[in-house]
Amino acid sequence: MNKNDFLYLDSQVESYWRGLILFGQNSASYKFAFAKSLLELKPESGKALKLYEIAPNYSKHLIEHLKNSPKQTTSKSSTFISALVQNGIESINQNQVLEETVKRGFVNVVDAFQNIGQTKIPIDFYHYDKRNKQVVMTDEFSKLLQSNQLENLYSEVESRWNLVEHAWSLGITTNVIAVTHDVDENLLFTFDQKIGRRKNITSSRGALNGYQKGFCFYCSAKMNVEDGNETHVDHFIPFKLKKILGETVNGVWNLVLSCKSCNSVSNKGSRLPVQKFLIELNKRNEYLISSHHPLKETLIIQTGDSQQKRKEFLNDIYTKAEPFSGIPWQPKEIRFEKI
Numbered sequence: 318m319n320k321n322d323f324l325y326l327d328s329q330v331e332s333y334w335r336g337l338i339l340f341g342q343n344s345a346s347y348k349f350a351f352a353k354s355l356l357e358l359k360p361e362s363g364k365a366l367k368l369y370e371i372a373p374n375y376s377k378h379l380i381e382h383l384k385n386s387p388k389q390t391t392s393k394s395s396t397f398i399s400a401l402v403q404n405g406i407e408s409i410n411q412n413q414v415l416e417e418t419v420k421r422g423f424v425n426v427v428d429a430f431q432n433i434g435q436t437k438i439p440i441d442f443y444h445y446d447k448r449n450k451q452v453v454m455t456d457e458f459s460k461l462l463q464s465n466q467l468e469n470l471y472s473e474v475e476s477r478w479n480l481v482e483h484a485w486s487l488g489i490t491t492n493v494i495a496v497t498h499d500v501d502e503n504l505l506f507t508f509d510q511k512i513g514r515r516k517n518i519t520s521s522r523g524a525l526n527g528y529q530k531g532f533c534f535y536c537s538a539k540m541n542v543e544d545g546n547e548t549h550v551d552h553f554i555p556f557k558l559k560k561i562l563g564e565t566v567n568g569v570w571n572l573v574l575s576c577k578s579c580n581s582v583s584n585k586g587s588r589l590p591v592q593k594f595l596i597e598l599n600k601r602n603e604y605l606i607s608s609h610h611p612l613k614e615t616l617i618i619q620t621g622d623s624q625q626k627r628k629e630f631l632n633d634i635y636t637k638a639e640p641f642s643g644i645p646w647q648p649k650e651i652r653f654e655k656i
């Protein structure tokens with residue numbers, strides 16, 4: 318699935334929004350701060366939202382992220398970020414921050430937010446009224462606010478932001494992010510050589526949900542991804558086979574989000590899913606790779622540097638797992654057709 322398929326398979330407002338978060342330009346993290354602010358402020362259709370009304374949320378998110386991860390842009394000339402860093406984040410007076418934010422913080426953000434690459438998406442979440450320093454919200458944004466996916470959308474922005482800034486801090490083009498999953502905490506982490514310890518990058522649930530869009534990988538039931546009791550991180554090839562197949566079982570390539578019911582002992586438990594889900598898993602991994610997800614490099618390292626190799630890798634490990642997994646499992650019913 319490439320990004321166009323992703324966007325145009327359905328014309329749901331959620332898909333366009335997710336497209337912006339996943340594929341929009343990634344030269345700085347402003348768009349994440351902007352997206353989070355809009356989802357928090359929940360402006361209704363027709364509302365003219367002034368930039369100074371967005372500034373408190375927007376700057377708060379940027380400052381929070383700057384504290385943990387000073388690299389928030391790939392551009393050396395980002396004056397707004399440099400101003401925040403140079404002044405010492407802690408010591409900046411709140412009024413100065415807001416003033417600076419309104420003056421420079423939204424440049425190339427509000428006008429570019431609704432683009433993917435150079436192309437504007439076909440719908441508008443707002444119209445930008447530059448002269449009056451405001452955005453005027455549309456019906457589409459109201460539809461997004463009414464979406465039953467709203468909570469997931471919010472946590473996806475945060476997950477994506479964490480992954481992107483971590484990729485930047487490591488320099489994704491020259492370094493490999495070796496991401497591992499913490500089974501108990503449901504976190505993805507890397508081992509940071511510089512500080513000599515592991516660094517959590519994001520919740521596994523949030524990072525995996527961009528593809529699944531809040532649906533169970535197996536039965537397509539709708540899940541609240543915020544709720545760890547309801548949404549499980551499942552090892553497609555059962556975790557218990559780590560003893561036989563090795564550490565690779567804990568790789569991101571093997572993790573999917575499953576509803577509580579599918580992951581229960583009476584259902585999938587530690588069984589292998591039927592072969593058709595292996596095809597789905599392959600599609601998911603190819604999607605993350607083609608969408609330039611920050612986990613792209615990790616997936617390539619774990620499963621192969623060509624589509625053919627990755628397919629063979631999955632088939633091979635599935636074949637190795639079969640003798641130890643009993644009769645392959647499948648859910649009794651598919652509750653919704655996935656898009």
Ligand SMILES: [Zn+2]
Pocket residue numbers: 533534535536537538575576577578579580648
């Ligand atoms: Zn399920």
